[in-house]
Amino acid sequence: MHIVDGALSMPVVVAGTALAVVGIGIGLKRMPTDKIPAAGVLSATFFVASLVHVPIGPSSVHLILNGLAGLVLGWAAFPALFVGLLLQAVFFGFGGITVLGVNTLNIALPAVIVYYLCRPGIVSGSPAVAAVWGALGGALAIMLTTLAVGIALAASGDEFIPAAKLVFFAHIPVMAIEAALTGAAVLLARRVKPELFASPATAG
Amino acid sequence: MGHVVRAGAAAGLLDPATGHGPIARRDARLRVVAEAAFAVTVVALARLDVLALALACAIAAMLLARLPVAQTLRRVAAMDTFIVVMIAMLPFTVPGTPAFELFDLVASWEGLAKAAAIALKANAVVLMAMALLSTLEPVTLARALRGLGMPERLVHLVLFTVRYVDVLDQEYRRLRTAMRARGFRPANSRHTYVSFGYLVGMMLVRALERSERILKAMKCRGFSGRLTLDARWEPGRGDVAFGAVFTGLILGLIVLEAQGGIAA
Numbered sequence: 001m002h003i004v005d006g007a008l009s010m011p012v013v014v015a016g017t018a019l020a021v022v023g024i025g026i027g028l029k030r031m032p033t034d035k036i037p038a039a040g041v042l043s044a045t046f047f048v049a050s051l052v053h054v055p056i057g058p059s060s061v062h063l064i065l066n067g068l069a070g071l072v073l074g075w076a077a078f079p080a081l082f083v084g085l086l087l088q089a090v091f092f093g094f095g096g097i098t099v100l101g102v103n104t105l106n107i108a109l110p111a112v113i114v115y116y117l118c119r120p121g122i123v124s125g126s127p128a129v130a131a132v133w134g135a136l137g138g139a140l141a142i143m144l145t146t147l148a149v150g151i152a153l154a155a156s157g158d159e160f161i162p163a164a165k166l167v168f169f170a171h172i173p174v175m176a177i178e179a180a181l182t183g184a185a186v187l188l189a190r191r192v193k194p195e196l197f198a199s200p201a202t203a204g
Numbered sequence: 205m206g207h208v209v210r211a212g213a214a215a216g217l218l219d220p221a222t223g224h225g226p227i228a229r230r231d232a233r234l235r236v237v238a239e240a241a242f243a244v245t246v247v248a249l250a251r252l253d254v255l256a257l258a259l260a261c262a263i264a265a266m267l268l269a270r271l272p273v274a275q276t277l278r279r280v281a282a283m284d285t286f287i288v289v290m291i292a293m294l295p296f297t298v299p300g301t302p303a304f305e306l307f308d309l310v311a312s313w314e315g316l317a318k319a320a321a322i323a324l325k326a327n328a329v330v331l332m333a334m335a336l337l338s339t340l341e342p343v344t345l346a347r348a349l350r351g352l353g354m355p356e357r358l359v360h361l362v363l364f365t366v367r368y369v370d371v372l373d374q375e376y377r378r379l380r381t382a383m384r385a386r387g388f389r390p391a392n393s394r395h396t397y398v399s400f401g402y403l404v405g406m407m408l409v410r411a412l413e414r415s416e417r418i419l420k421a422m423k424c425r426g427f428s429g430r431l432t433l434d435a436r437w438e439p440g441r442g443d444v445a446f447g448a449v450f451t452g453l454i455l456g457l458i459v460l461e462a463q464g465g466i467a468a
Contacts, residue, residue: 004287006247006325013247028357033429036357037422038415040364041372045411047365048372049404051217054397055390065404072408079358083365090337090345091218093279093330097243153290159297159315163290177397184401185408193409 002085002103003149005096009156016152017101020082023108027078035076042072043080050084054181056173064174067141068182070111071119071134072196077111078104102152110144122186122197131187138182139175146171216370218342225270228339230446231439232348235336238450243329245454252317253466255324258457262328265335276334280327287326294319342366350433360431368414375410379403 008016031039046069053060069077082104088094095103114137121133150164189196227235246258266276295303300314337345343366350359383399390396439447460466 002283002286004283004322004326005243005329006322007287007290010248024358028355031357033357034419036360036429037364037418038412040361041368041411041415041418042408043361043365044368044372045404045407047369048217048376049407051373052376052400052404054400055392057392063400063404068404068408079361080365083358083362086362087218087342087365087369089330090333091220091342093276093283093334093338095283096326097239097329097333098247159294159318160290162297163293166289166293180394180397181401181404184398185405188402188405189409192405193412196408196412 002088002095003099003106003152005098007156007160008099008102008152012152012155013098013102016099016105020078020101020104020108023075023078023105023112024082027073027075027080027108030075031079039073039076039080042069043083046080047084047087050088054177056177061174061177063181064107064142064145064178065138065182066107066111066145067114067118067138067178068134068185070108070114070141071122071137071182071186073111074115074119075112077115078108081108081111106145106148106152109148110141113144114141119197122190127187127190130190131183134186135179135183139179142171142175142178217373218366218369220339220341225268226442226446227265227269227336229440229442231443232340232344233351234439234443234447235340236345236348236352238447239333239336241454242332242450245457246325246328246332249325249457249461250321251461251465252320252324254457254460255321255328257460257466259324259328259331261453261457262331262335266331269335269339271335271339276331279334280330283326283330284323287322291319291323294322347433356430356433359433363431368411371414372407372411375407376403379406 046065049063049065052063054063066077066081069081073080082100085095085100085103085107089097089100117140118133118137122130122137125133146168150168153160153164153167186197242258242262246255249255249258266273295311295315296306296309298312298315298318300312302310303313303316304311340348343363346359346362346366349362350356380403383403388399390400
């Protein structure tokens with residue numbers, strides 16, 4: 001779901017970059033020095049997870065897990081996911097350079113929204129209830145990301161609207177997969193190490 | 205993407221491409237600035253012939269950087285599969301002079317031109333990024349970004365991520381091996397997705413525990429929120445030459461665009 005260089009119009013790129021800078025700034029401000037190792041290791045985890053391919057129909061799809069990143073990292077998802085996108089663009093040739101800000105915004109803003117909407121349910125209830133909230137968050141994050149990609153494309157030109165719609169509908173199965181995955185991950189983490197949702201990177 | 209990235213089993217995920225040749229010795233900050241300037245310029249260009257020239261320059265840079273050609277092109281092609289759908293739809297969604305018909309859909313010349321422009325821009329920018337930057341040690345890249353004014357904490361985050369990507373990748377492989385030993389085979393099933401969810405959850409749990417040990421180790425060594433990130437600025441003759449050539453390249457692209465193309 002990366003947008004590449006050259007597709008978006010200049011105002012969209014500028015606006016997306018500006019918002020991403022604000023998001024990264026908030027994320028850094030809320031990340032105490034003590035939490036930098038945790039944020040870094042978690043950022044590396046999400047980077048590795050994004051290289052994992054799971055089967056979907058006859059093909060496979062790579063994980064995004066921005067919902068889970070939001071639940072674990074909160075606002076720190078902005079800098080953490082930006083770092084992942086930066087490394088992917090530079091070392092794997094994935095995504096683009098001028099669109100780094102837009103891509104960060106498209107992936108990290110849904111993560112933060114999921115953090116606010118779904119984290120209360122994950123911290124308070126039983127592990128089973130938490131898993132349901134996790135699944136909801138996983139699906140919601142993908143849905144919001146495809147919407148954000150669609151908005152960025154549609155704002156760049158009407159000719160992109162059919163492609164934006166296609167991206168959205170093509171990602172409905174991905175939403176289901178990310179929901180199942182995020183739900184299971186939350187269930188396991190709540191049983192084994194509830195602190196994952198209590199302290200890291202987000203405190204403050 | 206996985207199979208592309210994991211081609212070399214022993215190699216780390218972020219190992220720089222083997223770097224020698226004229227680009228490998230250039231200052232990292234210079235390369236970051238050069239890539240940023242190239243990306244912004246190329247994205248702003250509109251003429252197809254100038255864009256083709258920009259792509260040719262990026263290919264030349266890839267060869268000068270002595271990147272492994274087959275692997276680099278495979279990675280760029282992997283990116284292209286992402287955009288191929290969008291690109292393929294553009295000729296039919298941009299109104300204009302009809303070029304050809306396909307199943308009652310009319311493709312326009314304007315749409316074809318727009319699709320070609322996006323493909324040229326995306327490939328030129330990414331190829332140049334790989335030529336200039338993927339040949340850097342990730343840590344060197346992080347220091348260069350600090351030298352160029354990236355906030356210190358963000359650079360710390362880059363450093364930690366770079367340091368632990370391979371550790372966690374190996375952890376992922378160990379967990380996958382353990383799953384395979386128990387007869388797990390990925391399929392289109394709920395069981396598969398839930399198992400992958402447990403896998404990711406386990407990785408997060410272990411990552412957090414690892415980060416607690418890291419923090420203790422760092423505190424034990426007196427970490428106070430600062431890391432040494434000095435990068436001396438000693439431009440050599442080669443750096444000056446590189447800067448001059450690259451500035452010339454970017455100005456050349458802009459002038460050609462303004463003058464109405466290569467032929468003019």
